[in-house]
Amino acid sequence: MENIYLFMLIALVVLAVVDIVVGVSNDAVNFLNSAIGSKAISMRTIMIVASLGIFIGAVFSSGLMEVARKGIFVPGQFYFDEIMVIFMAVMITDILLLDFFNTLGLPTSTTVSIVFNLLGAAVVMSFIKISKSETETLANLGEYINTAKAIEIIGGILLSVIIAFSVGAIVQWVSRLIFTFHIKEKMKHFGAVFGGVALAAIGYFIFMKGLKGTPWYDHFKDVVEGNELIILLGSFIVFTLFSYAFQKIFKKSILIIVISVGTFGLALAFSGNDLVNFIGVPMAAFHSYEFWVASGVDASAFSMEVLESKVPAEPLLLFIAGSIMVITLWFSKKARTVAETEISLSRQGESHEKFQPNMLSRVIVRGTTLISLGMGKLIPAATQEKLNKRFEKLDTKALTKDQSMNAPAFDMVRASVNLMVAGVLISIATTMKLPLSTTYVTFMVAMGTSLADRAWGRESAVYRVAGVLNVIGGWFFTALGAFVACGVVVFLIQWNKEIMTPILLLLTALLLARNYLSHKKKSEISLDPSKLKKSESSTVQGIISESADNITNVIARTNKIYTIVLKGLAKEDSSGLKKGRKQVDKLDAEIEELRDNIFYLIKNLDETSVRGSNFYITILAFLTDISQSLDFIAKKSYKHINNNHKKLKFSQIKDLQEIDQTLSSVLEEIEEVFNSRKFERISFVLARKTELETMLSNKIQKQIDRTRSEESSPKNTTLYFNILLETKDLATGIMNLMEEYYSSYKRE
Structure with missing residues (x-):
């Protein structure tokens, strides 16, 4: 029996390493996004600065470890065997929950x-103890749980979300009024003062949040406490002079320093204070095991009241934890996925919207639009015009969504405000001893500054609001899911430790592996080289050349999809037909992206090449026709088989195979022409137009005769005619595409 607790302790150590990895992958969004989004400094520099902050914060982390031991529950009410079950359940659930959010690319806390x-595990364990007691009832639950602390945490988190969004929006709005989007000119006049304010705020944050509670803070405690205003004022003066000198000597914006120091400060605070989230529970388990072994008392009789005392963190363990955090930061691909979510929601320009609109996001956007129009009537037109001029963006070339994704998501002013406001709010909360989530604060500040910066225009607002609602909804799911899931795991382990602990650990490993493979697959899809390419050329010749690659791609995929669907129909293979439908949906989505690119294409065309837009639009129309025909054939075929209707007759299948062979030979000929760039041979393809039309007409007439004489299934007849008629439309679309390309090629 004693071996199970040693096994659980070893498992907790391994889980601690995994928890650090999944935790850093999610929380990296807090301190990386402002620097990454603004591209003020290189990615390598960002990672080095953040790594230094993380490592220093971890090594000098300290006494917050008691949160895992006594912050949520009363340890004296539990015995050693019960506390180990709680800790094991907490680590398993925490890892799976955070990894789930990482895989989705959503930041959570x-x-x-x-x-x-901890709360869910402790509550369920308390229920188990109360149910076994003859004297206790549910009214005694308060004796086991630190309810006041739990309520304080929940209230503080909800309040911090609202305050962070509001303050971020207000500060960014004022900052944009001062600097506008022409920051180079404005920084010459106001840069030193802004740098002084920002660096003083971030510097204060580093001391109050990043170092408070560490052994080093005791050396500054007497000087800092009670003299905060004097320190802030002195810091402002020193940093203002520094900012002025920096800009004069190096001829660079002080915002580069602000963003670098801010990134360091948030990384320092994250690792110094949030490390408890990853290793607090395993360390508490280790201390519990030490106390229990030394006592010689049975595990079910040894009270964990000893956890009430403060136990210093081991420097070696903190060093190891810091090293793992830094390594994870450099190599975690999921961290980049989570970071991309917040950056896309706060991007100033166009982006590939990750979230789809929902009813609530539409209602919110419509409501705020009406409120904005109403308030606009109260503000004089002259004032509105002046305000609008302050928010006018620089006249630049219209960037496509892909180009915009490679450009800075926002400028250095917004990045600096993000870091400064987040740092100040966290510092104030720390001073007032209010609990909050650094993730929620930094995310909501970023969303508030985005709104104030008019990044959420009519073109993107409904998508961005939907994204924010999804993230916030995920936060509530985090709390509820953690509470319920951890309670269930506690119940299972308590039921039979020897059996359920290994099973749950194995299940955890399998789920982590599954999520890893799922994320890897999604990453590979996003980098799929076979995707249709958006035209970025500004000349007619360039557009024609780039379109050739897309035509080759669509023709090849059309050939493959059509064959897959007909084979699936002949064999009554619903899985094959489903595969065909998915490939059609993917093709249609890519063509839709090309249509979205029309605005940017026309905007960026040379004056002498405007007619190229007509060619591009016409080509897209024919590609859309091809996709729609494939979609119709695939869906009708799948519906027929899925509803278990009669199989097509042998004669019908044979006719469809003949059509597939003829169409396939035409499509392969087109592929060869476009791959070899011998466009003069398109005339030979066009010569086969009559052959296709005649064959399809004959097949249609043949089926009419069959229907009059021998066909007995209305469903079969309907499906077969649908396929023949839509194949005719498909062939027409392909030939029209060839004619358009051939005529444009000859004109050039």
């Missing part, structure tokens, strides 16, 4: 996750 895991 490691603080909320660990707190509600």
Whole structure:
């Protein structure tokens, strides 16, 4: 029996390493996004600065470890065997929950996750103890749980979300009024003062949040406490003079320093204070195991009241934890996925919107639009015009969504405000001893500054609001999911430790592997080289050349999809037909992206090449026709088989195979022409137009005769005619595409 606790302790150590990896992958969004989004400094520099902050914060992390031991529950009410079950359940659930969010690319709070895991585990274990007691009832639950602390945490988190969004929006709005989007000119006049304010705020944040609670803070405690205003004022003066000198000597914006220091400060605070979320529970388990072994008392009789005392963190363990955090930061692909979510929601320009609109997002956007129009009537027109001029963006070339994704998501003013406001709010909360989530604060500040910066225009607002609602909804799911899931895991382990602990650990490993493979597959799809390419040329010749690649791609995929669908229909293979439908949907989505690119194409064309837009639009129309025909054939075929209707007759299948062979030979000929760039041979393809039309007409007439004489299934007849008629439309679309390309090629 004693070996099970040693096994659980070893498992907790391994889980701690995994938890650091999944935790850093999610929380990296807090301190990386402002620097990454603004591209003020190179990615390598960002990673080095953040790594230094993480490592220093981890090594000098300290006494917050008691949150895992006594912050949520009363340890004296539990015995050693019960506390080990709680800790094991918390770590398993925390890892799976955070990895789930990482796979989805959604930022959540490691603080909320660990707190509600502890709360759920402790509540269920308390229920189990109360159910076995003859004297206790549910009214005694308050004796086991630190309810006041739990309520304080929940209230603080909800309040911080609202305050962070509001303050971020207000500060960014004022900053944009001062600097506008012409920041180079404005920084010459106001840069030193802004740098002084920002660096003083971030510097204060580093001391109050990043170092408070560490052994080093005791050396500054007497000087800092009670003299905050004097320190802030002195810092402002020193940093203002520094900012002025920096800009004069190096001829660079002080915002580069602000963003670098801010990134360091947030990384320092993250690792110094949030490390408890990853290793607090395993360390508490280790201390519990030490106390229990030394006591010689049975595990079910040894009270964990000893956890009430403060136990210093081991420097070696903190060093190892810091090293793992830094390594994860450099190599975690999921961290980049999570970061991309926040950056896309706050991007100033166009982006590939990750979230689809929902009813609530539409209602919110419509409501705020009406409110904005109403308020606009109260503000004089002259004032509105002046305000609008302050928010006028620089006249630049219209960037496509792909080009915009490679450009800075926002400028250095917004990045600096993000870091400064987040740092100040976290510092104030720390001073007032209010609990909050650094993830929620930094995310909501970023969303507030985006709104104030008019990044959420009519073109993107409904998508961005839907994204924010999805993320916030995920936060509530984190709390509820952690509470319920961890309670279930506690119940299972308590039921039979020896059996359920290995099973749950194996299940955890399998789920982590599954999520890893799923994320890897999604990443590979996003980098799929076979995707249709958007035209970025500004000349007619360039557009014609780039379109050739897309035509080759569509023709090849059409050939493959049509064959897959007909084979699936002949064999009554619903899985094959489903595969065909998915490939059609993917093709249609890519063609839709090309249509979205029309605006940018026309905007960026040379004056002498405007007629190229007509060619591009016409080509897209024919590609759309091809996609729609494939979609119709695939869906009708799948519906027929899925509803278990009669199989097509042998004669019908044979006719479809003949059509497939003829169409396939035409499509392969087109592929060869476009791959070899011998466009003069398109005339030979066009010569086969009559052959296709005649064959399809004959097949249609043949089926009419069959229907009058021998056909007995209305469903079969309907499906077969649908396929023949849509194949005719498909062939027409392909030939029209060839004619358009051939005529444009000859004109050039």
